[in-house]
Amino acid sequence: MPSASVDPSVSRDPIPLDAEDLATVCVLCSHNCGLRVDVAAGRIAKVRADERNPITHGYVCNKGFSIARYVEHDERVEHPLRRRPDGTFERISWDVAIAEIAGKLGRIRDEHGGRAFALVGIGGQGNHMDGPYGLGWLRGLGSKRWFNALAQEKTQHPLIQGWMFGSSPATFFHVDQPRVKYLLVMGTNPRISNRGHNANEFFKEYAEDPERTMVVADPRETETTRAADRHLRVRPGSDVYLLLGMAAAIVQNGWEDAEFVAGRTEGFDAVREALAAVDPAAMAARCDVPARDLLDTAREFAEADGAGFFFDLGVEQNRFSTLISYLIHLITVLTGNAGRKGGAIFMETIAPPVVDPDRVSEPERALASGIPAIRALGNAGMFSPSLFPEEVLIDHPERIRAVVVEGSNPLLSFSDAARWREALAALDLVVVVDPAMTETARLADYVLPTPTGYEKWEMAIFPKGWPEVSVQVRPPVVPGPPEALPEPEIYARLVEALGPFGEPPEALFELGETATTDPGAAMRWLATAREKAAEAGENAMIFWAYRTIGPHLPAPSLAGVWAQCQLNGLMRRESVVRELGPAFADENPFALGNEIFRRILEHPEGVAIARADEDDPLGPHLGHPDGKVRLAPEAVLPEIGRALDAPPGDDDAWPFVLAAGLRTRWTANTIQRDPKWRKGRGPHCTLNLSPEDAARLGVEDGDAVRLETSRGAAELPATLDPKLRPGHVWVPNGFGMIHSSPEGDVAVDGVNLNELTDTADRDPFTGIPHHRYVPCRVTAAGR
Ligand code: SF4
Numbered sequence: 001m002p003s004a005s006v007d008p009s010v011s012r013d014p015i016p017l018d019a020e021d022l023a024t025v026c027v028l029c030s031h032n033c034g035l036r037v038d039v040a041a042g043r044i045a046k047v048r049a050d051e052r053n054p055i056t057h058g059y060v061c062n063k064g065f066s067i068a069r070y071v072e073h074d075e076r077v078e079h080p081l082r083r084r085p086d087g088t089f090e091r092i093s094w095d096v097a098i099a100e101i102a103g104k105l106g107r108i109r110d111e112h113g114g115r116a117f118a119l120v121g122i123g124g125q126g127n128h129m130d131g132p133y134g135l136g137w138l139r140g141l142g143s144k145r146w147f148n149a150l151a152q153e154k155t156q157h158p159l160i161q162g163w164m165f166g167s168s169p170a171t172f173f174h175v176d177q178p179r180v181k182y183l184l185v186m187g188t189n190p191r192i193s194n195r196g197h198n199a200n201e202f203f204k205e206y207a208e209d210p211e212r213t214m215v216v217a218d219p220r221e222t223e224t225t226r227a228a229d230r231h232l233r234v235r236p237g238s239d240v241y242l243l244l245g246m247a248a249a250i251v252q253n254g255w256e257d258a259e260f261v262a263g264r265t266e267g268f269d270a271v272r273e274a275l276a277a278v279d280p281a282a283m284a285a286r287c288d289v290p291a292r293d294l295l296d297t298a299r300e301f302a303e304a305d306g307a308g309f310f311f312d313l314g315v316e317q318n319r320f321s322t323l324i325s326y327l328i329h330l331i332t333v334l335t336g337n338a339g340r341k342g343g344a345i346f347m348e349t350i351a352p353p354v355v356d357p358d359r360v361s362e363p364e365r366a367l368a369s370g371i372p373a374i375r376a377l378g379n380a381g382m383f384s385p386s387l388f389p390e391e392v393l394i395d396h397p398e399r400i401r402a403v404v405v406e407g408s409n410p411l412l413s414f415s416d417a418a419r420w421r422e423a424l425a426a427l428d429l430v431v432v433v434d435p436a437m438t439e440t441a442r443l444a445d446y447v448l449p450t451p452t453g454y455e456k457w458e459m460a461i462f463p464k465g466w467p468e469v470s471v472q473v474r475p476p477v478v479p480g481p482p483e484a485l486p487e488p489e490i491y492a493r494l495v496e497a498l499g500p501f502g503e504p505p506e507a508l509f510e511l512g513e514t515a516t517t518d519p520g521a522a523m524r525w526l527a528t529a530r531e532k533a534a535e536a537g538e539n540a541m542i543f544w545a546y547r548t549i550g551p552h553l554p555a556p557s558l559a560g561v562w563a564q565c566q567l568n569g570l571m572r573r574e575s576v577v578r579e580l581g582p583a584f585a586d587e588n589p590f591a592l593g594n595e596i597f598r599r600i601l602e603h604p605e606g607v608a609i610a611r612a613d614e615d616d617p618l619g620p621h622l623g624h625p626d627g628k629v630r631l632a633p634e635a636v637l638p639e640i641g642r643a644l645d646a647p648p649g650d651d652d653a654w655p656f657v658l659a660a661g662l663r664t665r666w667t668a669n670t671i672q673r674d675p676k677w678r679k680g681r682g683p684h685c686t687l688n689l690s691p692e693d694a695a696r697l698g699v700e701d702g703d704a705v706r707l708e709t710s711r712g713a714a715e716l717p718a719t720l721d722p723k724l725r726p727g728h729v730w731v732p733n734g735f736g737m738i739h740s741s742p743e744g745d746v747a748v749d750g751v752n753l754n755e756l757t758d759t760a761d762r763d764p765f766t767g768i769p770h771h772r773y774v775p776c777r778v779t780a781a782g783r
Helices: 062-071 094-112 131-140 156-164 199-208 239-252 258-264 268-275 280-287 291-303 321-334 385-393 417-425 487-498 506-514 519-536 540-548 558-571 573-580 589-602 638-644 691-697
Strands: 019-025 034-040 043-049 081-083 089-091 117-121 172-175 182-186 213-217 230-232 307-311 344-347 402-406 429-434 446-449 458-460 468-474 607-611 656-662 687-689 704-709 712-720 728-732 737-740 746-749 774-780
Touching: 019 468, 034 062, 043 062, 081 094, 094 117, 094 402, 094 429, 094 446, 094 487, 117 131, 117 385, 131 402, 131 487, 131 540, 131 558, 156 172, 156 321, 172 307, 182 291, 199 213, 213 291, 230 291, 239 268, 239 280, 239 291, 239 321, 239 638, 258 321, 280 291, 291 307, 291 321, 307 321, 321 638, 385 417, 468 573, 468 589, 487 540, 506 519, 506 540, 519 540, 519 589, 540 558, 558 573, 558 589, 558 607, 573 589, 573 607, 589 607, 687 691, 687 704, 691 712, 691 774
Parallel strands: 117 402, 182 213, 182 307, 213 230, 402 429, 429 446, 656 728, 687 712
Antiparallel strands: 019 034, 034 043, 081 089, 081 446, 172 344, 458 468, 468 607, 656 774, 687 728, 704 712, 704 774, 737 746
16 A cells, blocks of 8 residues: 655654545534545545544534645645745755754843743644643743633633632533533524534534523524524623623522532622622613513523533623623522533543642733733643733833744734734744744744644544543544654754753663553653653653653654643543543553553544543532632622723724624634635625615625724625624634635735734733624725
């Protein structure tokens, strides 16, 4: 069978060029549906849903069939590139690239210290193998300045959960989808966005079940609201008042679960006091929904036999998003639905849910705003990308001076592209690691090619399911460009060139030969590495594992997965044994770690490695010394007053509210670069507005309109959308990408909405931008 030999950092074995029924995933959204692909002549030829995937069970949406377009397009980077003084790029060797970048990093470190470095990115949608290596590189150099896309969406939740539950940031508090009876959906249209588990299928079945109730709060009429038992057609930006009204109604009417509140929580009096001044009817008026509907929703939620919230960016990237998160958690706890089957449970990932004893220590903070790095998906803290430009442009001796951008395209994905361009131009060094020549890569000093998530070993760490904890690690299915190197190899080469950890201790090489199969060798490897890392720095261990265990694995990057498996054996023993079965009850932690590693490699379609305690879904996650939930975290209560003082008002200067970047059936963030992947009827990048607004502006379907914000303006075609409230407009995400044809023609597909957003328009606790509430003006173009 023909095969392609690849760099050993990609795969020790050659990659077959013709093969059938290979297990992989779709990386176009965080759902990571299991797929099976057939490969012909080294290219993805056929794609189908994977019925054998234990997580998604054959679920797929239209986008999954287009993954070959993510692999093959005209913007692939195939060689290390260096910018010339005239802005063009020249091909260089890996040795030259690593030596020059390491030399520049070393000089910056010597002059300004390690904090001068930042890492922007880590992981595309389902490409997370780089995580421990990227963070190990950054921390090994002495910096914790990590900016990640999750922190422009969801870090308010682990922040609130830490305050209220003392829970591990590695958990994901989520509605127990299969068992919930009463669902309040906010800020999402999962029938289209695929938010949640097998969303389209789930919401269809849920709506048909007479035993279950769904209320949807959404300014728009959507595929999801149409099937709802009640549609609360809230005014854009007023979700916080709906939740304030509901929380006040529950407390003022005594609808809380008194037994749960008395036994498992503290701070109820402070909550009652804070909500005393909140009038549910006045809150309903702010939302523009009937007061009766708000009160009924609050009462029904409290009385339901298992209720939960289902929410996404519409409330997460909106006004008062941290307060919104708090109120969602508060209502869930007050009604006895926290840590309850059919309510909300703590989903877990391969990272064991350990509460870092350091969690109460002062976090790393941004220099300009003081906003903290927030721990999410694990114990490493991440900053909102909205904070990055000012951390570069600030006049401060510890400002950021060099950045590695990896698995991320800030110029399109993060607020305020103009401010990002200004910041990148002010840096001493910009290195982009990416499979594609992105808009950000075009501004870099060096561009380093890496394989896509189908051309190297990869994994997705997003939480999937409950009580099982499932993991999917997948081998490459097609070869990538011969010079593309996986991110772990790039970080390892940079670390070795800079030398913060030195050579791996000699003993680790011999132990590494059998560490993944012999529990005794695993134990001795970890003990020796830990002892030596006490001098070299704890981040040395991941790179030592890469160089000493990695060569004995199908790809060296898998050493990071092995290390995670060992942490599972050591720190999540009971859950692991629950999944593996009683035969493993007496095994030592290293045997457990090696066993789940073996199962992961044996099951590229995914496999469960641990199982949460179904009899006690709450207790193990309560980390405060008294084991009680804090209902009234001090920091967040004053936010109630700020929200009450700032109703969404009519602003004559900016009379419209833009929901910037909604998902459609034909958007995939900025992953799919070639517009040819869209087979739906176009145009795709249009401004959607209500027929009432269109009539007032004298605009018809397809006419050009001008969209203007405080940061910029763009022209695009109009689509009349009768499902919108007047004053509310939206544009899909994932546009504004440069693409070129084989003939060398360069074009831009649609509008980059982040030319119109503002880094300053953000939540004060997290820095999460208000992309779903962008004040704007819309006019007919050319008038
Ligand atoms: S884009 Fe569609 S197929 Fe791909 S992971 Fe998301 S829901 Fe699944």
